[in-house]
Every structure is written in C-alpha cells, then in structure tokens.
Amino acid sequence: MDPLEAIVAQIQGLSSSSSDIARLHTILKQSDDSLRSDSNRLSPILSLIDPSIHSLGFLYILDAFTAPSSSNQPQAEEVVPIITRFISACSVEQIRLAPEKFVSVCKRLKDQVMLLEAPLRGVAPLLTALRKLQVSSEHLTPLHAEFLLLCLSAKCYKTGLSILDDDVFEVDHPRDLYLYCYYGGMICIGQKRFQKALDLLHNVVTAPMTMMNAIIIEAYKKYILVSLIRHGQFSTSLPKYCSQLAQRNLKVFCQSPYMEIAHAYSTGKVADLEAFLNAHADKFESENNLGLAKQVVSSMYKRNIQRLTQTYLTLSLEDIANTVHLNSAKEAEMHVLQMIQDGDIYATINQKDGMVRFLEDPEQYKTCEMIEHIDSSIQRIMALSRKLTKSDEQIACDQLYLSKVGRERQRYDFDDYDVPQKFNI
Amino acid sequence: MVKGLGVLFGMHFKVHDINSARFLWKTIPSSIKESKPEITAVWKIGQQLWLRNYGGVHEAIRGYEWSQELQGFISAFSELYTKEVFQLLVSAYSTISIEDAALFLGMSKDDATSYVLQQCWTVDSSSGMLTVQKQPVVTEQKLDPRKLHQLTKFHSPFNLSPNHLHRTPPHSNLLQPSKIPT
Numbered sequence: 324m325d326p327l328e329a330i331v332a333q334i335q336g337l338s339s340s341s342s343d344i345a346r347l348h349t350i351l352k353q354s355d356d357s358l359r360s361d362s363n364r365l366s367p368i369l370s371l372i373d374p375s376i377h378s379l380g381f382l383y384i385l386d387a388f389t390a391p392s393s394s395n396q397p398q399a400e401e402v403v404p405i406i407t408r409f410i411s412a413c414s415v416e417q418i419r420l421a422p423e424k425f426v427s428v429c430k431r432l433k434d435q436v437m438l439l440e441a442p443l444r445g446v447a448p449l450l451t452a453l454r455k456l457q458v459s460s461e462h463l464t465p466l467h468a469e470f471l472l473l474c475l476s477a478k479c480y481k482t483g484l485s486i487l488d489d490d491v492f493e494v495d496h497p498r499d500l501y502l503y504c505y506y507g508g509m510i511c512i513g514q515k516r517f518q519k520a521l522d523l524l525h526n527v528v529t530a531p532m533t534m535m536n537a538i539i540i541e542a543y544k545k546y547i548l549v550s551l552i553r554h555g556q557f558s559t560s561l562p563k564y565c566s567q568l569a570q571r572n573l574k575v576f577c578q579s580p581y582m583e584i585a586h587a588y589s590t591g592k593v594a595d596l597e598a599f600l601n602a603h604a605d606k607f608e609s610e611n612n613l614g615l616a617k618q619v620v621s622s623m624y625k626r627n628i629q630r631l632t633q634t635y636l637t638l639s640l641e642d643i644a645n646t647v648h649l650n651s652a653k654e655a656e657m658h659v660l661q662m663i664q665d666g667d668i669y670a671t672i673n674q675k676d677g678m679v680r681f682l683e684d685p686e687q688y689k690t691c692e693m694i695e696h697i698d699s700s701i702q703r704i705m706a707l708s709r710k711l712t713k714s715d716e717q718i719a720c721d722q723l724y725l726s727k728v729g730r731e732r733q734r735y736d737f738d739d740y741d742v743p744q745k746f747n748i
Numbered sequence: 749m750v751k752g753l754g755v756l757f758g759m760h761f762k763v764h765d766i767n768s769a770r771f772l773w774k775t776i777p778s779s780i781k782e783s784k785p786e787i788t789a790v791w792k793i794g795q796q797l798w799l800r801n802y803g804g805v806h807e808a809i810r811g812y813e814w815s816q817e818l819q820g821f822i823s824a825f826s827e828l829y830t831k832e833v834f835q836l837l838v839s840a841y842s843t844i845s846i847e848d849a850a851l852f853l854g855m856s857k858d859d860a861t862s863y864v865l866q867q868c869w870t871v872d873s874s875s876g877m878l879t880v881q882k883q884p885v886v887t888e889q890k891l892d893p894r895k896l897h898q899l900t901k902f903h904s905p906f907n908l909s910p911n912h913l914h915r916t917p918p919h920s921n922l923l924q925p926s927k928i929p930t
Contacts, residue, residue: 443775477775478771478775480767481765514767659840663840671841672842673842674848
C-alpha cells in the first residue's frame with residue numbers, strides 16, 4: 324500500500340480516543356521525514372481529512388506541505404486560507420500534543436500574509452491560535468510576539484492591547500519575552516498608554532541575558548523617550564537587578580542622540596530641545612523614533628505648565644505664555660484647556676481677566692468607585708504575593724540552585740545558606 | 749461600503765478613540781479615498797478632533813452635504829459633540845467671551861447665548877462676557893457596610909519573613925531560599 328495512503332488511513336482511523344491519538348502521534352513522528360519528501364502529493368490529501376476531528380494528522384501534513392524545505396513550495400494565496408481554516412477548526416487537545424509544529428505552521432502563516440502585504444489577514448487567526456495554544460492566560464507562547472508584530476504591521480493596535488492586559492507568569496523561551504515586551508511597548512505607545520509601555524520596555528531592558536542583542540538596545544532607546552514623555556525625567560542609572568551586560572553596554576549604544584536628548588530635556592528650555600531635535604532628526608527618523616521624539620518636545624510644554632501650578636495660585640495667560648515660551652496668550656489658553664480636558668491639570672480659565680486659577684485635585688477618595696478600585700488592587704497584590712511565595716519555595720527546592728549556593732557557601736553568612744550536606748563541596 | 753466606513757469612523761469618534769480612527773484612515777486604500785469623497789469628508793472631522801480644533805470640528809460637519817445614508821449619523825454625532833464641548837467649557841472656564849463660546853459650540857453668537865442661558869449661565873452684554881454656572885458633581889459616597897467587612901478580612905498577606913527576598917548573593921539574580929529542613 325502506498326505509504327501516504329496508509330498514513331491517511333491511520334489518521335482517519337485513530338483520531339477518536341486519547342489512547343488512539345497517542346498511538347497516532349508516534350506513527351506520525353516516525354513518518355515525518357517521508358511526508359516531507361513527498362510534499363508535492365500532499366495538497367489533495369488535506370481535503371480528505373477533517374481539521375477539527377483529525378487535527379493532529381492535519382497538522383503534521385500541513386507542516387510538511389508548507390515546510391520551506393519542500394520541493395514544491397505552495398503559493399501564498401493557496402496556503403493562507405488553508406492555515407486560517409485549520410486554526411479556527413482544530414481541536415485544542417490534539418494540537419497541544421505537538422506545540423512546536425503548531426507554532427511553525429502559524430509562523431508560516433505570518434510570513435505568508437506579510438509576503439502578500441496583507442498583515443490584517445493574519446491578525447484574527449493568530450489571536451485564535453495563541454488562545455488555543457495557551458495552557459492558561461498567564462502562559463506566554465511564541466505566538467504572542469508574532470501576533471503583536473502583525474497587529475503593528477496592520478495598525479490594529481487595539482486588538483493587540485487585548486492580550487497585553489493579561490499577566491504573564493510562564494514563559495517558554497526568553498526570546499519570546501523580549502519580543503513580546505518590545506512589540507507590546509510599541510503598541511502601547513501607539514495607543515498613548517505610556518505607563519504601560521514603560522513597564523513593558525523596562526522588562527526588556529532588565530531581563531536576564533547572556534549576550535547583548537538588538538532588541539534590548541532598541542527597547543532602551545524607546546524607554547528613554549517614553550520616560551521623558553510620561554515622567555518628564557529620565558534616570559541614567561539602571562536598576563540593580565539588571566544584567567551585568569546591560570549595565571555595562573546599554574548606555575554606550577544609546578548615547579547619541581538618546582541620552583543627549585534626555586540631557587537637553589533636563590534644562591527645561593523648549594527652544595534648545597527643539598533645536599536639538601531638528602539637528603538630529605535624520606538619526607531619529609532612521610531608527611523610526613522621530614514621532615516619539617516630537618512627542619517628547621510637545622510634552623515639555625505640558626511639563627512646564629504643570630510646574631507652574633506648584634508655585635502659583637493664579638497666573639495670567641500672558642505670563643504663562645512668556646514663562647513657557649509660547650507665542651501668545653491665546654496659545655497658552657489652548658494648551659491649558661487641552662490639559663484640563665486630559666485631566667493633566669486642575670484649573671479654571673477666567674477670560675474676562677485673562678487669568679488662570681490653579682486648583683487642587685478634587686478627588687477626596689471617599690467615593691464608592693474609589694473603594695472598589697482600592698479593593699481590587701488589594702486583591703491583586705495579595706494574589707501576586709501568594710504567587711511570589713510559591714515561586715520562592717519552588718526555587719528553594721531546585722537542584723541547580725542549591726548546588727550553586729552550596730558551592731558559594733563559604734563566601735556568605737553561614738546561617739542564611741545552610742544547605743543539606745550533599746550540596747556542600 | 750461608504751455607510752459602513754462612515755459609521756466605523758463615527759464610532760471611533762464617539763468613544764474618543766481618535767487613535768484608532770487615524771489608523772483606520774491610514775489603512776484605507778487610496779483608490780477608495782479618491783472615489784468616495786464622503787469618506788474623506790468624514791476623516792476631516794476626525795482630523796479636527798485630533799488637532800482639538802473645536803471650531804474646526806463644527807465647520808467640517810457643516811461643510812459637506814452628507815448623503816442620506818450618513819446624514820442621520822452625522823447629526824447625532826454633532827449633537828453629542830456639542831454637549832461634550834459644553835461640559836468642557838463648564839469645567840474649564842469661569843468666564844468666557846460670547847464670541848469664543850459661539851466658536852466652541854458651533855453656533856451663532858445669539859444661539860450660543862440662548863443655549864447657555866438655558867443652562868443657568870449669566871450674560872453681561874456690555875462686556876460680551878458669559879459667566880459659567882458650575883454644576884455640582886454628585887458621586888456615590890455612601891459606604892457599604894459589606895465593604896468594611898471585607899476590609900477586615902485583609903490580614904497579613906504581606907507577612908513575608910524578614911529573610912525572604914532581601915539579601916541576594918552578589919553576582920547573581922537569584923532569590924534567597926528559605927531555610928531547608930535538614
């Protein structure tokens with residue numbers, strides 16, 4: 324019997340119970356090479372099996388069919404609908420038996436839609452795919468970063484945001500985390516959620532790493548700019564838990580013009596900052612950071628007006644314009660109005676006298692809404708603390724950790740590092 | 749298709765998500781932008797919203813003869829926007845010139861004056877100034893006894909022993925272990 328026909332028969336016959344599927348999986352693993360060598364005959368096979376019932380079999384055949392090594396490379400237009408239909412129809416239990424294959428197939432979908440210059444076609448399928456692959460909402464799969472990349476290319480920022488709200492506790496590969504946080508940071512920047520962008524980029528910069536990579540450098544550049552926009556300041560010292568490599572090398576790579584623009588910002592002079600931006604516009608543009616750099620400049624007006632509220636109770640629009648280097652009192656009025664609208668400032672404008680009165684934050688923290696907010700924050704922190712304790716206990720029992728501590732024991736305080744005898748040198 | 753796109757833009761405007769409207773505009777192919785001028789006109793409203801050119805929004809709304817498909821939707825949005833701008837004026841201004849109020853609300857000076865008078869503002873015709881009537885904000889403040897009860901349940905979730913997580917050995921990013929029972 325033709326080996327291909329035999330495989331199809333096995334797939335159709337062995338897809339009902341979990342023990343059957345386990346047997347099928349072994350058979351498929353053994354047949355993987357022969358499937359790939361026979362890839363030009365696979366297209367009609369795919370119509371013989373049902374992606375929802377025979378998901379595992381379909382996955383193996385699809386993987387062999389679309390593999391870059393196959394002799395007969397299928398056209399993008401042919402492949403994209405097949406993979407899309409498979410993703411929506413496939414059974415979750417079956418595809419979780421072969422996660423690497425599933426990830427490869429999905430990555431190929433992403434490559435094909437990018438080739439077709441239609442990233443939007445991949446957004447919904449990849450979202451479905453990652454949700455099916457995830458063991459829980461805290462699990463970061465390799466597909467998360469691919470999905471975010473498609474969202475960025477297709478400019479579907481809001482769709483990308485939906486997965487960024489999930490907390491991540493389990494990661495398959497460190498590289499997934501770097502890219503997830505970096506792309507996630509870019510999506511948040513696009514949606515002007517600067518605090519969240521800062522948190523995500525911070526994760527990239529402080530992640531453990533064994534060698535420098537481009538992702539962390541680009542992330543640090545954006546981190547500097549977003550920090551200026553969000554907080555009006557940037558601290559050059561990296562946190563202690565940052566890797567040694569990052570501590571030594573990051574600043575060197577990001578000196579010009581990023582560290583320099585941070586320095587120019589700290590002088591508080593808009594004209595100087597604008598001049599600096601214009602001088603280095605090309606550099607920013609080539610690194611796709613020009614838009615962000617411009618936002619840094621416009622944030623300085625806001626920062627300077629906010630600083631005035633700390634000194635004055637009332638101030639004339641004319642004085643605001645002069646202090647903040649705006650062209651006219653009317654311009655100052657528009658800036659103040661927009662800041663009031665955005666909740667960046669509490670003030671009332673008195674056009675009759677041409678004055679602005681700065682007010683206190685009216686929040687009294689007495690409302691039911693505020694109590695709900697505090698309540699849910701406490702719950703979240705308690706859950707986080709429990710997770711942290713559990714994680715700590717797990718690491719404490721980890722062989723690798725104990726042997727390292729055992730080796731280094733003599734350097735440290737005896738009591739804290741008391742480990743079982745077998746771990747001492 | 750025009751109605752679909754128009755409504756989609758409108759929905760973005762309504763929830764103040766001008767970001768998404770911008771991205772939507774960027775992804776529409778230029779062939780459609782050229783052949784359907786009404787979509788360009790809808791986007792013009794978005795542009796003015798993005799630039800926060802309050803008067804410009806009204807101009808963009810009025811400056812186009814909308815098709816029957818979109819007319820109803822645009823009028824509804826216009827009404828909503830006027831109300832929102834009015835709320836902004838109430839919160840941001842103590843006094844404002846009739847001229848500016850008219851610009852913000854997209855009305856003639858007389859219409860604007862009667863609109864705000866209905867909301868209990870006062871007008872000083874000699875100076876051309878309007879005095880804003882602030883509306884007291886009512887928020888739910890009654891403390892639910894159940895919430896208090898829940899707060900009493902929060903006890904020592906932060907009871908990590910002092911050894912935990914404090915000192916880390918130099919040159920490593922590892923957590924310190926708790927004592928291992930021997």
